[in-house]
Amino acid sequence: MLFGIQLLGIFFVLVMIYFSYLFYKKKTYNLRSLLLWVGIWIAFLILVMFPTVIYGIMSSLQIERTVDFFAVSGLLVFAVILFYLYGIVKKIETNMEDLVRKIAIKKVKKGKKK
Numbered sequence: 001m002l003f004g005i006q007l008l009g010i011f012f013v014l015v016m017i018y019f020s021y022l023f024y025k026k027k028t029y030n031l032r033s034l035l036l037w038v039g040i041w042i043a044f045l046i047l048v049m050f051p052t053v054i055y056g057i058m059s060s061l062q063i064e065r066t067v068d069f070f071a072v073s074g075l076l077v078f079a080v081i082l083f084y085l086y087g088i089v090k091k092i093e094t095n096m097e098d099l100v101r102k103i104a105i106k107k108v109k110k111g112k113k114k
Contacts, residue, residue, distance in 0.1 A: 005067075009048035013041045 017038055024034040047054060051066045063069045 006048055006051075010045065013045040013048065017041050 020029065020034055020037040020041065023029040024031070029037070047070075054066070054069060058064075058066070058069050061069075063072070
């Protein structure tokens with residue numbers, strides 16, 4: 001029997017799969033990204049529908065409730081994603097600074113030739 005929180009989780013997963021598909025159709029995601037996200041959502045769906053799958057991990061970590069496990073796991077995943085995105089933003093920032101510097105130097109050299 002499915003409980004209310006499980007039904008909410010199933011609904012959430014289905015909505016997120018739909019959004020992933022929309023991003024793919026809008027060309028925001030490529031096929032690889034779509035498959036990655038759909039795989040993540042399906043894994044989440046399995047864990048929501050069959051929470052007993054993770055009881056072994058929970059007992060070794062001494063976590064009593066499944067909701068606590070999901071909360072801690074979610075925070076850890078969020079921290080990893082945040083770290084990854086910070087690295088990407090820093091790389092884009094560096095590339096942007098280099099590009100602006102090159103354009104500025106090019107404009108200054110053009111101005112001196114006149």
